[in-house]
Amino acid sequence: MTKSASIWVLTAATVLLxxxxxxxxxxxxxxxxLGESPHIEFPKSERSKMEIEKLFAGEFRPISRVELxxxxxxxxxxxxxxxxxxMANPGKKYSMTDAIDDSSLxxxxxxxxxIDVDRCFIHYEHGxxxxxxxxxxxxxxxxxxxxxxxxGFCGDYDKPANDVETLRNLILRGDCxxxxxKPTGRTN
Numbered sequence: 233m234t235k236s237a238s239i240w241v242l243t244a245a246t247v248l249l250x251x252x253x254x255x256x257x258x259x260x261x262x263x264x265x266l267g268e269s270p271h272i273e274f275p276k277s278e279r280s281k282m283e284i285e286k287l288f289a290g291e292f293r294p295i296s297r298v299e300l301x302x303x304x305x306x307x308x309x310x311x312x313x314x315x316x317x318x319m320a321n322p323g324k325k326y327s328m329t330d331a332i333d334d335s336s337l338x339x340x341x342x343x344x345x346x347i348d349v350d351r352c353f354i355h356y357e358h359g360x361x362x363x364x365x366x367x368x369x370x371x372x373x374x375x376x377x378x379x380x381x382x383x384g385f386c387g388d389y390d391k392p393a394n395d396v397e398t399l400r401n402l403i404l405r406g407d408c409x410x411x412x413x414k415p416t417g418r419t420n
Contacts, residue, residue: 292346
C-alpha cells in the first residue's frame with residue numbers, strides 16, 4: 233500500500249469514527265424528557281410507630297420490578313399520557329441528584345416492593361437536592377384504584393433495605409419515620 237493510500241484510509245477511518253461518535257451524542261441527547269406522573273396525595277395525619285408496624289404486618293410477596301406491581305400502582309408511577317415508568321428498576325440508571333444531565337431518566341429507583349392481598353408497599357430511592365429513601369403504602373380497592381395510606385422516610389441511604397425482612401427490621405428499630413412527623417429539637 234502506498235503512503236498516500238495509507239493516509240487516505242487513516243483519514244477516512246478517522247472521519248467515520250468521529251461521525252459515529254457525533255451521531256451517537258446527537259441521538260442520545262435527543263431523548264424525549266420523561267413526563268410527570270400523577271400527583272399522589274398521602275394523608276396529612278401522623279401515624280404512630282405501632283400503626284406503621286401494623287401496616288407492615290402480614291405475608292408480603294416481594295416485588296423487584298416496577299412492571300410487576302398491580303395495575304393501580306403502575307398507573308401512579310407512569311408518566312401522564314405516556315407509557316414510560318417514572319421509577320427505574322433496581323440497578324438501573326436514575327437521576328440521583330438535582331443536576332439533571334439526562335431528562336429522560338426518572339428521579340426515583342425501586343429498592344424493593346411487596347404485595348399482600350389488598351395492600352402494597354414500595355421502598356425506593358428518590359434523587360434530588362437531598363437524596364432520600366422513601367417508603368409508601370397503598371391499599372388496593374375493589375374498583376381497581378390505589379388508595380395512598382402512608383409515606384415515610386427511611387435512614388438506610390448507605391445500605392438500602394432490599395428485602396421485606398430487612399425493611400421490617402428497619403421499621404421496628406424506628407429507622408423509618410412518618411413524613412408528617414414533627415421535627416424534634418431541643419428547646420432552650
